Amino acid sequence: MNIEKKGTRCIDGLGRVVIPRDVRRTLGFESGVPVEFFVDNQTNSLIIRKYNSTCALCGSCKELIEFEGKQICKHCVGKISNLG
Ligand SMILES: [Zn+2]
Known part of the structure; x- marks a missing residue:
């Protein structure tokens, strides 16, 4: 797995976070695209992938x-x- 840091954001009061624009463009995360979440409990990490x-x-x-x-x-x- 090749992981690269792509920015820092704060989670708001409703649990939302803005995905950086260049990441959205690169990955095709357009409005309405379904995504799925994966949690790595060993590293306390979250991976979001296009569903x-x-x-x-x-x-x-x-x-x-x-x-x-x-x-x-x-x-x-x-x-x-x-x-x-
Ligand atoms: Zn088929």
Whole structure:
């Protein structure tokens, strides 16, 4: 993991924090984009990642199943099952 400091901000009274503009542009964190949170308890760190709500293989957004941290649609799961 390659971690780089990108700024310092204060959390407001409602728990909100402004993500620096250059970080939002670089990562495509536009208004309305869903994100997911991961906590590393060993380092007391929070990672925010764009929530990928489409199939990692075909791009479909229907009937997704999480597998090994990725979203895969039922159609692709069926195709993979037929390989074995
Ligand atoms: Zn798929």
